[in-house]
Amino acid sequence: MVVEKDDKLILLTNDDGLYAAGLRTLLGVMEEFGKVVLISTTESMSGMSQALTVKTPIRVKVLEENDKHRIYACSGTPTDSVKIAINQLLERAPDWVVSGINHGSNSSVSVLYSGTMAAAIEGCLYGISSVGFSLNNFSPAADFSTCKKYIRLVMKKLAVQPLPEGICLNVNIPASDKKDIKGIKICRQAKGNWKEEFEKRKDPMGKTYYWLKGYFNNHEPDATDTDEWAIANNYVSVVPVTVDMTAHWYTEELKKQFRK
């Protein structure tokens, strides 16, 4: 793959691994916009958040290359993949970092746990316009074709107006029929949390172990400006995500408390 000066260079990754259907759909759409370097893991890295690989070395291997894309397998997390691609593998800084399409939504506080969104956040930390895409369907057999239209739409907006420093996009697509999706809605992250219900089991040696499972608890199901509401009502939610985790509205109050 030759990257010309005028080519858009797109770094693509995900957290469901190289063989995920969502990744292949996103690769197809990204090739319409430019040259794509895809880097991901052979295994799934769901729920890896912004984790870094610090105790073991990272391995990278070229799997495939043609005129439109180059594909790497990486042993590290989605965040490692973005870092090593930008620092070691790419011919120049990418124009976009695009992640997904995740199998399952990354709305509300799932943005904190998601490896897909972590990759977008990492791109953003490098000053690159970055987007994470997710489909609200956990099934490996999910139909990603409805996503294409909205991915194109979002990326065309970004091509005209890059994102400001420190902001990336979290795009969640409802798992509805094409005809039922009402369009894009700019939202805020819904307030909520995951309620765990660990499943306790005994292994063949009689020792206890636990499986993490749980369900999402939406604290504001009636608020119509949230990503959760948008997805539940057949809108594609777009949330601008900031890397600044400061609760700015609370700093003055905190100053008062510490002055007492």
Place this chain on the structure above:
Amino acid sequence: MVVEKDDKLILLTNDDGLYAAGLRTLLGVMEEFGKVVLISTTESMSGMSQALTVKTPIRVKVLEENDKHRIYACSGTPTDSVKIAINQLLERAPDWVVSGINHGSNSSVSVLYSGTMAAAIEGCLYGISSVGFSLNNFSPAADFSTCKKYIRLVMKKLAVQPLPEGICLNVNIPASDKKDIKGIKICRQAKGNWKEEFEKRKDPMGKTYYWLKGYFNNHEPDATDTDEWAIANNYVSVVPVTVDMTAHWYTEELKKQFRK
């Protein structure tokens, strides 16, 4: 350990593992405030961010119990540890979730990668007043004694005024002599990023591997209201951290762009 109705119940964890000196210092201070349940891993979990263990089961073991504390070893990440403690191990919801003292600062964007801060964020998602403490010294032999005074001070403030929903504290203590520390400064997260410099090596079979290394790049070294400035100038930085990653200031602008 018997937890009476009037006892403060404190959940303590970290990401440097059960044998870290910083954890033991924090345990000692927390025992001044209430009954402590400590849960951590035998190995270090630095840089694990908000990662979840979804592909393997989680194991938990009681290691030690006395009148003041109970200590568990957990095979999962810091976030798993908080989740399983609250859902399976504690007699009731804890009054505080406290994490640290981390070996090394978690200022600026390190809040995104830190397992220590992820544990505090997880406590916060459960509606519990939560704090992560870090000392700006990566050495396992670091002197944590200077931290005690400031940990007491922060926790006394929290005892009077719990944190609002969705906010936890990121406290970073400079690695300075006790006499040189000027006090606590309420700050915002400094803008910056980690610049990677992967170290490329060959294994004995001649195959390439990489070690992740890098340095922090402060984008605003002269801004005096940031955590980075505070620590560099011998203040203990306290940043209120929100679990809401929405860039609220940018939503209207984004709406305009998508309307075009």
